[in-house]
Structures are given as C-alpha cells and as structure tokens.
Amino acid sequence: MWAELLPVGRSASSGGYRRFAWNSADAEARAWFREQALKRGLTYELDRNGNQWAWLGDPAAGDAVVTGSHLDSVPDGGAFDGPLGVVSSFAALDELRARGAEFTKPLAIVNFGDEEGARFGVACIGSRLTAGVLSPKAAFELRDADGVRLPDAMEKAGYDPAAIGADTERLGRIGAFVELHVEQGRYLTAEQPVGVASAIWPHGRWRFDFHGEANHAGTTWIEDRRDPMLTFADTVLTARQRAQLAGSLATFGKVAVEPNGTNAIASLIRGWLDSRAADEETLHRVVEEIHAAAVARGEQDGVKVELTRESYTPVVDFDGPLRDRLAARLGGAPVLPTGAGHDAGILASAVPTAMLFVRNPSGVSHSPAEHAELADCLRGVEALADVLEDLACR
Structure with missing residues (x-):
C-alpha cells in the first residue's frame, strides 16, 4: 500500500x-x-x-x-x-x-x-x-x-x-x-x-495586512517611503521574540506581496501567522503583543496594519x-x-x-x-x- x-x-x-x-x-x-x-x-x-x-x-x-x-x-x-x-x-x-x-x-x-x-x-x-x-x-x-x-x-x-x-x-x-x-x-x-x-x-491562524504605498525603488527617497516590508520584517522578529519569552510558538510561514516587483516598493503585504501555546491565555496574549507591536511600528513607517483571525481551535x-x-x-x-x-x-x-x-x-x-x-x-x-x-x- x-x-x-x-x-x-x-x-x-x-x-x-x-x-x-x-x-x-x-x-x-x-x-x-x-x-x-x-x-x-x-x-x-x-x-x-x-x-x-x-x-x-x-x-x-x-x-x-x-x-x-x-x-x-x-x-x-x-x-x-x-x-x-x-x-x-x-x-x-x-x-x-x-x-x-x-x-x-x-x-x-x-x-x-x-x-x-x-x-x-x-x-x-x-x-x-x-x-x-x-x-x-x-x-x-x-x-x-x-x-x-x-x-x-x-x-x-x-x-x-x-x-x-x-x-x-x-x-x-x-x-x-x-x-x-x-x-x-x-x-x-x-x-x-x-x-x-x-x-x-490551542492554536490558530491570523492574517496581518500591512498597507503601504507603491512607489519606484530607484527614485523614491528613503524618508518619502511608506514601505510595508519594514513593518512586516519587524513583526516577524517580534513574533519570534514574544513567543520565545512566553514559551509558546509563533511562525510567519506564508506571505503575499503586491505588486511583487523587484524594482517596486510594495503597496500591500499579507503575512499569515500561525501561533500555538500550552494554554489559551498565553496564546491570546502573545498574538495581542505581536499585533500591538506591529501597529506601533506601522505608525513609525507610515503603514496601516489590519489583523484578521482566519481560524482558531481551543x-x-x-x-x-x-x-x-x-x-x-x-x-x-x-x-x-x-x-x-x-x-x-x-x-x-x-x-x-x-x-x-x-x-x-x-x-x-x-x-x-x-x-x-x-x-x-x-x-x-x-x-x-x-x-x-x-x-x-x-
């Protein structure tokens, strides 16, 4: 067989x-x-x-x-x-x-x-x-x-x-x-x-939407950019840090980029977070901390962050x-x-x-x-x- x-x-x-x-x-x-x-x-x-x-x-x-x-x-x-x-x-x-x-x-x-x-x-x-x-x-x-x-x-x-x-x-x-x-x-x-x-x-999947502004990678000054990739990258690192401190798990394993061009600053990045913990209280706290950190970094980068829970199992x-x-x-x-x-x-x-x-x-x-x-x-x-x-x- x-x-x-x-x-x-x-x-x-x-x-x-x-x-x-x-x-x-x-x-x-x-x-x-x-x-x-x-x-x-x-x-x-x-x-x-x-x-x-x-x-x-x-x-x-x-x-x-x-x-x-x-x-x-x-x-x-x-x-x-x-x-x-x-x-x-x-x-x-x-x-x-x-x-x-x-x-x-x-x-x-x-x-x-x-x-x-x-x-x-x-x-x-x-x-x-x-x-x-x-x-x-x-x-x-x-x-x-x-x-x-x-x-x-x-x-x-x-x-x-x-x-x-x-x-x-x-x-x-x-x-x-x-x-x-x-x-x-x-x-x-x-x-x-x-x-x-x-x-x-307990575990679940959450979608983070990072809304920035599309622009030319070769002509847009750094200070003029609203680059969602920066916010996303910082959020990935934050997820690892918060999960490690809590003894839980948090993984960004899937990402979609628009317009996904080598010479273009992205307008939108979607990143899917998979998070798990030994108890529900810890799981919710870790996801909330990751979201709060993403929003704070987004304000710094001129990026709007939205969170959607796509599935959850207690x-x-x-x-x-x-x-x-x-x-x-x-x-x-x-x-x-x-x-x-x-x-x-x-x-x-x-x-x-x-x-x-x-x-x-x-x-x-x-x-x-x-x-x-x-x-x-x-x-x-x-x-x-x-x-x-x-x-x-x-």
Missing part, C-alpha cells in the same frame, strides 16, 4: 508532496482509498462534505469504532503526515482479520478532506464541516490563491457543494474515533516508538477514559501533548476521541525530510490493531 501511494502528488523538484484539496493529486489519492476499501469488501461511502468512509458492518447499528486520518499535504510536505494513519488503518484491519478477530461493533476507516488547509487557508475543513465548527456560508466564502472559490473547486472535481454542512446523524453513529499519526517532535524513543496523545495545544483534552484505556492496552505507552492540530481534535467535542503517535526519529515534519522507520510503522500498525480489537471486538 505504501509503495502504491508514495508517488501520488510528489514533486520531482523538491521531493515533497502537493496533494491539495480537490486537485488532480487529491483525486488520485481518493481513488486509491476507494480501491483499498473495495479490495477488502468494505462498503465505500462519500459523505456530504467530501470525506471518504470504508465500513465493515452496518453503520446504522451505532457505537461504531472509527479510525483513519487524511491524505492531503502541506506545500512540499512529507510522506507520513496523514497517509501513515490511513495506510496503518487498512493494515490494522488486515492484521485483525489474520488474527481471526470477531467484530461486535461496526468498524470504519475514514479519509478526511483538506486537513492541512493548504489550498483554502483553513485547516481540517472536512472534519470542521462535519462537526458544524465551520458553517457552509463561511466555507463558500473561502478562496485559494488564484481566487477559486471552494464550492467551485468541489464542483469541478465532481462533488456537490450544495450538500455540505453539519452531519450530526453520522457523528451520532460513532462510539469512538482513534487517529494514528506520525509524531511531530522527538519525544518518543526506539524503546517506546508508540505513544498516546493527552491534548492538543485547547483539546482527549477523552480521559479512552486515552487511559489505550495507554493501558499498549502496556503503559507514554502519554504526550502535541502542538499540531488534527481531525481528531475537531471531532473531540462531538465523540470520544484519541490519538496514537508513531516515532519520528528526526522530529522534522511538514518537510520532505519527514521520516519514520519501517519497524516503528509496523509497531504502530500492531498497536492500532490491538486498540481496535479492544474497542470493537469485545
């Missing part, structure tokens, strides 16, 4: 992946998921929000155990973030069948759409729509960098955007959701390559009894928090949810260098099979 999926959406120049929502690589990955489901005699289903489901047993029976993750990527992302969870889910089902496990509850494997938010700027769109966290109205207003609206992209890919929205009936069928994911850090060890998530740090504490049950079933696996958002975190408000992590020896993620050892991945499959057996077969 891993070898079949590995080439899909891979860039020959960077070695990373460009599986973005509703593009051709996404379609190929979705076709792969459907093929894996049908190959195993599972009932394949596409929900109203474009998420893919593969069912063993009757979904209407309720109290289903669901596992899975996502297949999309960040720009030039790694091979493991998302796909490892989906591949491991099918492999865990194969392992349970090899064990002769007798299922007493329905089991489903899911591929949530647009988890990374690489195209439309909002993470976990598929699960957010399902959980009612993102409204259809707000989703319809999302556009990609080329100005293409989300519903138009869905329609072009052959899906009906008019159907999107909260799916409470589907969520009501789920008794537990367990997502396996490659670790995005270096907590786990070779001796303990599989861990259990305790919580997800702290997520995974279901305590389910978390403890998983850790015990895995022989006292380490329990650790994460600063990364996941579909499991979105669903946690609606259904009992847990996560397993598989060791990443380098700690690198969202990069072609992202890696997990084969032996650790196989341990992850075994751990997921043990957990699913405990939840769905007894």
